[in-house]
Amino acid sequence: MHALASWNADPVRAFKEFVSTTAFAETGRRLRADGTMRALSAESAKIYVFMFANVASWILEQGLTFSTVTQADLVRFIDRTVKGKRVLNSKIAYRYLRLLERCYEHLEVAPNPAQQAILGIDRAHMTKDEAGRTLSEDQLERFFAALPAEAPRRRNSTPFDGWKRRRDRAMQVVIALAGLRVSEAIGLLIPEVGRQVSIDGSIMLTITPDEKHDTSHEHTITLPREGVDELRPWLQERETMAIPGQFVFPANLTGARMTRKTVYVQMRATFERAGMDLSRSGGRTLRNTFAKRQLDNGASADELKDVLGLALERSAADYQLTRVKPDPTN
Structure with missing residues (x-):
């Protein structure tokens, strides 16, 4: 007693x-x-x-x-x-x-x-109720290798032909390396992309709730050099094409917002080209992989909360609790 x-x-x-x-x-x-x-x-x-x-x-x-x-x-x-x-x-x-x-x-x-x-x-x-799946380092490399490639040039092609492939490629890299939700990626605005490049080649992304899902909370995240190398050329091409609006990854030449379905279809295609038949071959798998890499590098639940833009530390702790091993079947 x-x-x-x-x-x-x-x-x-x-x-x-x-x-x-x-x-x-x-x-x-x-x-x-x-x-x-x-x-x-x-x-x-x-x-x-x-x-x-x-x-x-x-x-x-x-x-x-x-x-x-x-x-x-x-x-x-x-x-x-x-x-x-x-x-x-x-x-x-x-x-x-x-x-x-x-x-x-x-x-x-x-x-x-x-x-x-x-x-x-x-x-x-x-x-x-399966826990979120993650990719191993080898699987992640396979995913990157299977990203949309440049379409073959045709005789009457213009410099901007195939721009959507380059948009999709840059978006998927940013989602994977910055741990963004799909709603945060399609709602990413040009002013939220940092202009200052760090010594290591990374830049800061400032994610705000504007144009995003109502569960997104303002936070900053470092996009490493590998992501910058994909994002900056795309932004330069976007500017040259004079696409209106502020969306980093617009749906069309009018600058409209992309749909989640479009992103899912394109991302699914990348997983299939990589030879991975994951039941959750989408943005959540990439976000889980990002979170796992953060934890493997010693991030605490509070630090993970900040980089993922979560409202509560207990939400970040769920990633610690699952700590799911990479899918061994792919």
Whole structure:
């Protein structure tokens, strides 16, 4: 009872003390081949603490304590929505409940509310709720190699023939190397492209909500030299063609806005030329790949939130939680 009282008084502190113990490892039942417990990595511990802090904050907001939370309360937590969309997909929700189940198991709370909530999850639906896929470095190179190529010159061709291929090529490179949503790419405006080139050849993109999806938040992101080498020639060609408007990647010569469907079709074609039959061969796969590369380079959830233009750090933490391995079948 004394232990449970400390979890009620300061649940985050109690969990931090718990997560570093062998007792936590035992609840996970993760054994090596020789029967000894697997040590919890510092990165995993950090993610677990972040997850638990999310739950603890929500429990406090509801006027509850760790010991008074019920199965129904936990179901409400995982079923939360923002603008009609669930905050947690079912796989992430399951991981939250599994973490809480381990805590209540350690405290010998019966019945275990998290365990009861897990039993109520539609597991059939959960298996269909795949985490975002990513590309390996080799697959990403194959994607770049399969980008729209210059069309063969015809006898009566003009210098601007095939401009849409060059537009699509530049757009897909920017999406992949800057981690943009498709809505952010088609809504990218010329004033948002930095003019100053850094020593390493990169430039800054300032993404604003203007002309974009309402979930886009203003943020800046570095476009590396490889992306600049594709984007700048396209911008020069666009200027020479005197296409009106401010869209970096216009749909036509009148400067209209591209549609998501058009981008999806062109991107799908690139994946097919690369010989990759991914079920999510689109902008989300490229954005996930960008996020994974950021994490592999040591970015924290807060830093990832900033470069992806996310409103909440917990959204960035979802990328840490999935950390999906590249699709091995392609």
